[in-house]
Amino acid sequence: MMKKHYLLLIFILGLSQNIFAQIDTTLFRRKPISDSAKMNIDAVYSRPFLQVGRTPLGVGGYAELNTNYGITDGVGEGFSFQMRRMTLFLGGSLHQKIKFMSELEFEDGTKEINIEFAALDFQFNNLFNFRGGIIVNPIGAFNQNHDGPKWEFSDRPISATQMLPATFSNVGMGFYGKKYSKTWVFAYEAYLTNGFDETIIDNESSRTSLSAAKANRNRFEESSNGKALFTGKIAIKNRKIGELGLSYMGGIYNKFQDDGFILAPKRSLNVFSIDFNTTIKKTKTSIITEWAWVNVDLPSNYAVQYGSKQMGGFLDIIQPVYKKPIAGFPNSTFNIACRIERVDWNIGKFIETGDKIYDEVFSIMPAISWRPIPSTVVRFNYRIQKQWDLLGNPPSKTGVFHFGVSSYF
Amino acid sequence: MSFKIAKQNKMKAKYTLLSIAFSLFIATACEKLLPVSPEDSEVLDGTIKDLTTSETAQFLRGDVAFAKVFTANTGLGPLFVSNSCISCHAGDGKGHPSTSLVRFGQNDETGNKFLMLGGPQLQHRAITGFNPENIPSGASHSTFIAPSNTGLGFLEAVSDADILALADPDDKDNDGVSGVPNWIDLPSFLTPKSNAITKNGKYIGRFGRKAGAYNLFNQTVNAYNQDMGIISTYSPNDTYSQEALDPEVNNTEIADVVHYLQTLKAPIQRSVESVEVKAGKELFIKNQCAACHTPSMKTATSPIQGLNNKIFAAYTDLLMHDMGKDLDDNYTEGSAKTFEWRTTPLWGLGLAKDSQGGKVHLMHDGRAKNIEEAILLHGGEAQKSRQKYAALSSKEKQELITFLESL
Secondary structure: OHHHHHHHHHHHHHHHHHHHHHOOHHHOOOOOOOHHHOOHHHHHOOOOOEEOOOOOEEEEEEEEEEEEEEEEOOEEEEEEEEEEEEEEEEEEEEEOOEEEEEEEEEEOOOOEEEEEEEEEEEEEEOOEEEEEEEEEOOOOHHHHOOOHHHOOOOOOOHHHHHHOOOOOEEEEEEEEEEEEOOOEEEEEEEEEEOOOOHHHHOOOOOOOOHHHHHHOHHHHOOOOOOOOEEEEEEEEEEOOOEEEEEEEEEEEOOOOEEOOEEOOOOOEEEEEEEEEEEEEOOOOEEEEEEEEEEEEOOOOOOOOOOOOEEEEEEEEEEEEEEOOOEOOEOOOEEEEEEEEEEEEOOOOEOOOOOOEOOOEEEEEEEEEEEEOOOOEEEEEEEEEEEEEOOOOOOOEEEEEEEEEEEEEO | OHHHHHHHOOOHHHHHHHHHHHHHHHHHHHHHHOOOOOOHHHOOOOEOOOOOHHHHHHHHHHHHHHHOOOOHHHOOOOEEOOOOHHHHOHHHOOOOHHHOEEEEOOOOOOOOOOHHHOOOEOOOEEOOOOOOOOOOOOOOEEEEOOOOOOOHHHHHHOOHHHHHHHOOOOOOOOOOOOOEOEEEOOOOOOOOOOOOOOEOOEEEEOEOOOOOEOOHHHHHHHHHHHHHOOOOOOOOEOOOOOOEOOOOOOHHHHHHHHHHHHHEOOOOOOOOOOHHHHHHHHHHHHOOHHHOOOOOEEOOOOOOHHHOOOEEOOOOOOOEEEOOHHHOOOOOOOOOOOOEEEOOOOOOHHHHHHOOOOOOOEOOOOOEOOHHHHHHOOOHHHHHHHHHHHOOOHHHHHHHHHHHHHO
16 A cells, blocks of 8 residues: 555656756646547647646646446445546646656556556657657547546446456557648557457456556566567547548567577467447537457457457437536536446357357447536446357347446536 | 425425325235235245254355356466356356367376366356367367256265265176276365265266266365366466466355355256156156166255255166266266266256256256256166167157156
């Protein structure tokens, strides 16, 4: 416990001192991006910040809290409160073209403390910027744009957390940029980072799980196998139609050599993701969707529980229904929303029977949310979910109610 | 932060409205929308009756251990067949062909000739960096699909004397059905029951397709070692290196799993009162099925109240029977013959498809794809019984199968 608190202290002190020491305080001014040009890639900076005095230091964060009441096949754990996470942002400009941004996350109280993001950006021009440090690999839009208050649901999408690794941060570096025209905006990101390890095909969830690699803290220190992981995303936005993103992440994940000795053939993993979001002008309906495919080379004759192919995604539909000023909240909005999601963790057939391998989940989650201000959401979700085991036996059925708040501060 | 916001504004009315709406929604939704428990008779998990709170607590610990997934880091392998008990025994029911296991190397009572070559069990999977086993040339083998794990505490609590009373090695009653126990050597880590009956220093095996395991403790220790490559102090030799290694599962955890198996409830028969089921049961007895699939047995005294002097209907005699040439895989365990198999308990048969992925895979290797196929594979001592079945009218066949599905 103590160690964790020290970490935070050092983090804040260290950071602020550096910045106080070096900075011309007039520099900390952000150019707001117009809404129609805003894309998922901008999520890192498009967050509410409080400026610390007249310094170029921005402080912010968000917290998420909810109640949980769920039942699976008639059996439940009862009612509980969950403090999902609190995230602190700390950012600043060292120079007009050099920025620092960091994100420190506390999950479930202080059960887990992670530096989710801590990177230095050299902004040469719109199209060409360098970023180095601990970055979140931008596979899928959710990974890029995951702050709780932006979503109408207390739970993160299953595909983004249990299939793709949610907020999978790694040490690395790369480039990003944007190009604008009157109707189009184009953006890209491309990074090389440390990456995965063999726990993705050998873990306690007994299925191929990219998120299992998140448990490996050493990835901030060294690559598990001396090979870099590539993550790239391109996105294109038509200011009238919406934003479409394509991302890819791939590399060798296993330890194939040690001290110059070859241990195993190189095994690679490839992840593709496509995402789309738009708001229909006429009805103000927002649609956010993402679908991803995972492909992992497995040793031959590997345990059937671990699939070499997975896919999954989600579709969020959000409909503002009552947008009128309410007692002191001029921008208050009530929404109804629904998330539909599906993940298939093991695409394939059993060799022994030729039958389909299951290990799937399907979930529908209607929601009501209230945003007194855009950066705060009070949300009520009801999830009904069916989950099939590997063999496709009768699914377990889960119903969960969440009532929660998520807010930037 | 949200508290601040709440303070800042005076829109209590709206909050109230909202919360009323929510409560109404929850109140009506909760009951209707939350999934209910399936009927006890529709699922295999659950405990036997009359457990004390400490027995229930141990059952729950065993349940967790039974579901525990092992990884290379926590001791899996290096050679293994699967990575958790539950992966092969889904829902505590019958297993799926994808997690069947293969045994090899023994074809008579003189023992396994391939112990130094990886016998008796094939570990056809390995953690990364290791090569899985192959069946050595010259070794005959048999494939075993996992039997269900329910009601085993009852079977374990039957006295040796009761099992022997059902045996009829010389077919004195002339019904064509004999039935013998599998006399096995006791592994050194086991202590036999106080009233155990022995023959030439051998004991009655009861678990496994060949009744090669003495009790649930024996079966569990073997499963950790042979199925998952998990070493215990009872069975310390690693299947890969053949060397004694440090335990990867502790003895308490094993005791919890054994207790879990002992106290898993017996499958509950459905549609007991249906006319068809009743007619089917009569045909079951008339067709001599009951000569092996004994409809009723009783437990001896047991320290677990729910297993103490209880009558139960497992439809097995725990004996080995000659099942004919087609089911002879030329592999055996203990003193059993290669064509002999332990009578499979028929309780839970109707729920088999709910643990086998929507289809059934019956008989020791899962080769029968429905109940009728299973019956028609019966040979040897069961030849007459099978012929009687084949001679039934299709209505009668249906009644018999409906009865079996109610189990």
